[in-house]
Amino acid sequence: MxxxxxxxxxxxxxxxxxxxxxxPPAYRLAAHAAGIPSAVLFAIALQxxxxxxxxxxxxxxxxxxxxxxxxxxxxxxxxxxxxLRALAKHDAKRIDSGLGQINFGYHGQRFSSPCEALDPxxxxxxxxxxxxxxxxxxxxxxxxxxxxxxxxxxxxAARYRAGFARHxxxxxxxxxxxxxxxxx
Numbered sequence: 001m002x003x004x005x006x007x008x009x010x011x012x013x014x015x016x017x018x019x020x021x022x023x024p025p026a027y028r029l030a031a032h033a034a035g036i037p038s039a040v041l042f043a044i045a046l047q048x049x050x051x052x053x054x055x056x057x058x059x060x061x062x063x064x065x066x067x068x069x070x071x072x073x074x075x076x077x078x079x080x081x082x083x084l085r086a087l088a089k090h091d092a093k094r095i096d097s098g099l100g101q102i103n104f105g106y107h108g109q110r111f112s113s114p115c116e117a118l119d120p121x122x123x124x125x126x127x128x129x130x131x132x133x134x135x136x137x138x139x140x141x142x143x144x145x146x147x148x149x150x151x152x153x154x155x156x157a158a159r160y161r162a163g164f165a166r167h168x169x170x171x172x173x174x175x176x177x178x179x180x181x182x183x184x
Contacts, residue, residue: 021171026124034128040141041100041128043167044148047160048101048127050167057170061120065096080115087114100127142168142176 023031023042031038045059051072053060062079064071066086073079079097086095093105097117104114110126111117117126127148134144134151145164146157168176 021173023171026121030121030124030128033125034132036128036131036135037141039168039171040131040145041124043164043171044127044131044145045099045124046167046171047145047149047164048096049099059099061099061123062118063098063101065101066090067094076115076118079118083114083118098123098127100124100130102126102130 021042023038027042027045028038031041034041042059046057049059049061049063050057051060051063052058060072062073062076064073064079064083064086066082067090071082073082083095083097087104091105092108093103095104096102097104097114099120100123102110102117102123104117107126107130108114108117110129111122116122131141131144131148134147135141138144138147142161142165146153146161149160149164150157165176
């Protein structure tokens with residue numbers, strides 16, 4: 001009689017595990033280096049640069065947000081050209097770039113050149129560092145995500161936290177019950 005119960009439990013665990021997504025290696029590496037959960041970094045990238053590809057939401061590395069308008073490019077080179085044009089035309093605080101949509105006005109100094117922000121590995125490293133800083137200030141990953149998007153808080157940060165929490169649940173396969181976890 002115990003065998004059907006064990007089999008049922010095993011099947012349930014497989015189904016639950018299948019609902020979770022394992023963040024790709026680049027996310028795990030950047031998250032590990034910053035001491036943050038890789039699921040948090042991947043959920044941020046889904047929130048910031050996610051686009052539907054063959055029915056799946058995936059982060060897109062060559063995403064720019066220029067003056068509130070999202071733009072996606074097929075290549076890093078095309079995105080770099082558009083980024084340089086945008087920086088010549090707009091205030092840097094109106095431009096976000098890459099997987100983590102890093103804002104140039106506030107964090108451009110974290111890159112050696114504007115187009116370095118389109119290097120997926122470097123962009124994830126900066127995003128992970130920013131998340132670590134926000135978590136150090138809040139002690140909570142969902143709150144850190146809200147501050148990542150809008151440090152001043154308010155309704156935009158609250159909306160962002162809700163979207164982030166949905167993505168985090170998608171990645172982990174469970175609701176963010178304990179957002180205070182410090183390790184990856």
